[in-house]
Amino acid sequence: MTKEQYRENVALLNKYAHYYYVLDDPLTTDDVYDRLYHEVLAFEEKNPTDVLKESPTQRVGGTPLDKFTKASHPSRMWSLEDIFNAQELQKWLEKTGKLVDNISFYCEPKYDGASLNLIYANGELAQAITRGDGVVGEEVTQNAKTIQSIPLTIAHQGKIEIRGEVVIFKDEFEKINIERAKEGEAQFANPRNAAAGSLRQLDPKITAKRNLVFLPYGIGINDLEEKLLHKRMELVYSWGFREPPRRKTTAGFEAIEEVYEQMKAERDGYAMMLDGMVIKVDQVEAQEEMGYTVKVPRWAMAYKFPAVEKITTLKDVILQVGRSGAVTPVAIVEKVDLDGAMVERASLHNFDEIDRKDIRIGDKVIILRSGDVIPKIVKVLTHERDGSQKPYIRPTACPVCNSELLDEGALTKCQNLACSARVVNAIIYFASKPCLNIDGLGDKIVETLYNEGLINNVTDLFSLTLDQLLALEGFKEKKSQKLLDAINGAEGCECWRYINALGIEHIGEVASKTLCENFGVAFTEVSKEELIAIDGFGEEMANSLLEFVRVNAEHITTLEQILMPKAPAKKEEAVENPFKAKTVVLTGSMSESRGNIKTMLEALGAKVSGSVSKKTDFVIYGEDAGSKYDKAVSLGVETITETKMREMLR
Numbered sequence: 207m208t209k210e211q212y213r214e215n216v217a218l219l220n221k222y223a224h225y226y227y228v229l230d231d232p233l234t235t236d237d238v239y240d241r242l243y244h245e246v247l248a249f250e251e252k253n254p255t256d257v258l259k260e261s262p263t264q265r266v267g268g269t270p271l272d273k274f275t276k277a278s279h280p281s282r283m284w285s286l287e288d289i290f291n292a293q294e295l296q297k298w299l300e301k302t303g304k305l306v307d308n309i310s311f312y313c314e315p316k317y318d319g320a321s322l323n324l325i326y327a328n329g330e331l332a333q334a335i336t337r338g339d340g341v342v343g344e345e346v347t348q349n350a351k352t353i354q355s356i357p358l359t360i361a362h363q364g365k366i367e368i369r370g371e372v373v374i375f376k377d378e379f380e381k382i383n384i385e386r387a388k389e390g391e392a393q394f395a396n397p398r399n400a401a402a403g404s405l406r407q408l409d410p411k412i413t414a415k416r417n418l419v420f421l422p423y424g425i426g427i428n429d430l431e432e433k434l435l436h437k438r439m440e441l442v443y444s445w446g447f448r449e450p451p452r453r454k455t456t457a458g459f460e461a462i463e464e465v466y467e468q469m470k471a472e473r474d475g476y477a478m479m480l481d482g483m484v485i486k487v488d489q490v491e492a493q494e495e496m497g498y499t500v501k502v503p504r505w506a507m508a509y510k511f512p513a514v515e516k517i518t519t520l521k522d523v524i525l526q527v528g529r530s531g532a533v534t535p536v537a538i539v540e541k542v543d544l545d546g547a548m549v550e551r552a553s554l555h556n557f558d559e560i561d562r563k564d565i566r567i568g569d570k571v572i573i574l575r576s577g578d579v580i581p582k583i584v585k586v587l588t589h590e591r592d593g594s595q596k597p598y599i600r601p602t603a604c605p606v607c608n609s610e611l612l613d614e615g616a617l618t619k620c621q622n623l624a625c626s627a628r629v630v631n632a633i634i635y636f637a638s639k640p641c642l643n644i645d646g647l648g649d650k651i652v653e654t655l656y657n658e659g660l661i662n663n664v665t666d667l668f669s670l671t672l673d674q675l676l677a678l679e680g681f682k683e684k685k686s687q688k689l690l691d692a693i694n695g696a697e698g699c700e701c702w703r704y705i706n707a708l709g710i711e712h713i714g715e716v717a718s719k720t721l722c723e724n725f726g727v728a729f730t731e732v733s734k735e736e737l738i739a740i741d742g743f744g745e746e747m748a749n750s751l752l753e754f755v756r757v758n759a760e761h762i763t764t765l766e767q768i769l770m771p772k773a774p775a776k777k778e779e780a781v782e783n784p785f786k787a788k789t790v791v792l793t794g795s796m797s798e799s800r801g802n803i804k805t806m807l808e809a810l811g812a813k814v815s816g817s818v819s820k821k822t823d824f825v826i827y828g829e830d831a832g833s834k835y836d837k838a839v840s841l842g843v844e845t846i847t848e849t850k851m852r853e854m855l856r
């Protein structure tokens with residue numbers, strides 16, 4: 207590798223990392239990245255004086271510290287005043303309107319993590335300081351360098367402070383806690399604590415492992431000429447920082463309310479935890495005019511979302527027996543409002559978890575809803591105990607059929623195949639939305655049919671008669687006939703529904719669809735090799751499927767004969783055309799809706815994708831095309847106008 211090639215390779219590695227960590231759009235595989243990284247590292251070892259500041263090898267943290275050094279922020283890090291409802295927003299807008307005229311507001315998410323101040327000088331990251339008391343914080347530069355979404359160098363020479371929030375994404379938080387549970391380590395109570403704890407590690411190698419993400423939200427001292435905050439932030443994003451999932455510069459109560467409602471509605475879908483929306487005056491001059499109180503700026507405000515974390519009391523632990531026999535504890539808690547829903551139940555994972563956290567009945571606990579619908583107990587407030595709390599004793603017998611439980615540590619199982627809870631739950635699952643979607647066959651009705659001795663397994667459903675149903679309490683002619691029709695309507699169902707309804711362990715809706723696309727009903731005749739060759743199919747899934755087919759061959763045949771599932775329609779081969787088998791991205795406004803154009807292109811055999819990558823064949827653009835067009839140009843992807851597309855089809 208020559209010095210010139212070394213420079214190019216560092217630039218290429220940084221481009222790969224930017225696409226991966228900042229744009230969430232990988233350009234290559236880990237393998238290609240790792241190989242190039244090691245070549246770069248080898249060159250640097252031989253030529254230590256040529257090492258570039260921005261080389262990704264410079265992110266690897268050095269030796270652990272004994273303690274952190276205190277460092278002053280070049281300019282103070284403020285906090286924000288909170289508001290909680292529309293009236294307070296209205297009032298705040300009136301107040302700001304009296305202070306300055308003609309202003310607009312930059313709205314962006316309020317991230318729930320740990321704040322960090324990055325100081326760049328001469329285009330290089332010089333220092334990273336935690337917020338501390340806003341005036342003095344702790345220097346964590348080594349740790350910050352391990353965060354891939356923090357650029358080591360930026361295209362700006364002047365001294366500048368870039369402020370942002372260090373967060374851990376929700377899925378990563380779940381993963382870390384599962385790992386920690388396995389290792390018998392204490393759980394993080396929420397993603398914020400996990401982020402803050404990981405940022406303040408004396409050993410940067412630990413920080414590096416936590417997949418922290420930096421989300422910029424502001425600027426401290428600077429020499430920028432832009433007079434609008436949103437323009438300044440655009441500049442920051444262009445230097446390689448992550449953009450917020452939603453942002454808007456707007457004015458007026460209604461418009462701001464609308465952005466807030468949108469952000470709140472999308473909140474669960476975002477990778478990071480949000481606890482509100484921040485509203486900031488966009489005009490920097492007006493900001494300066496408005497100034498600060500002792501603690502907060504007068505030109506900004508945090509409009510909080512309803513809390514997803516609350517303190518409540520654990521009243522009881524009840525047991526649930528699933529269709530596979532797994533017995534799981536469920537916490538019954540004092541009713542609390544969590545993000546607009548009244549919550550009484552929280553998940554506890556398993557009995558080991560209760561022991562590990564030393565959860566006792568009567569304890570004050572923190573519950574958190576971070577992504578899943580059912581909140582979890584994440585922390586016990588042991589300091590609130592008054593002696594009345596009682597330890598929980600693990601069950602040894604099934605709460606439903608009383609047979610002895612098999613305790614495998616993390617998993618506790620009722621082994622009685624005829625346990626009524628297992629049978630009933632299996633039938634409920636069979637009829638549920640992602641399976642056969644049998645309208646009207648919900649929990650209650652399944653229980654009634656089972657208790658009356660009319661059904662003992664899923665196949666019994668198909669021999670139910672009108673007379674049998676009419677004999678039940680509350681079943682009139684119309685309701686009974688409707689239910690029978692719905693059950694019989696499952697005949698000829700889509701093949702993937704039938705596969706999913708079998709309830710095979712590790713084979714959910716997505717895997718069922720994949721199986722169905724690849725093999726149709728013949729999925730029972732497939733070998734392990736063929737299964738593993740499918741994208742997304744692992745060893746565990748393949749083994750589970752093969753074992754199920756071996757043990758339940760007869761049941762599968764009977765169900766297939768009853769249901770006669772439809773194999774997916776073979777797509778008709780598209781006629782030859784320039785877009786057949788090509789990957790296409792649509793952007794900008796077109797002569798008709800993009801949805802229509804997408805349908806047309808798909809009928810021509812094109813794959814229409816939402817994001818541009820190296821694999822895109824064409825970006826078809828209309829008026830006001832934005833970042834997708836720019837990205838296509840920078841990647842060298844062919845761009846064509848809508849008119850050109852129509853010409854090509856003629």
Ligand code: IVH
Nearest residue numbers: 284285286315316317321371423484503506
């Ligand atoms: S602006 C001059 N914007 O919230 C205003 N802060 O409650 C200073 N935070 O310490 C803060 N997302 O750690 C701002 N988009 C955002 C934010 C944000 C999260 C945190 C930040 C700050 C705290 C204030």
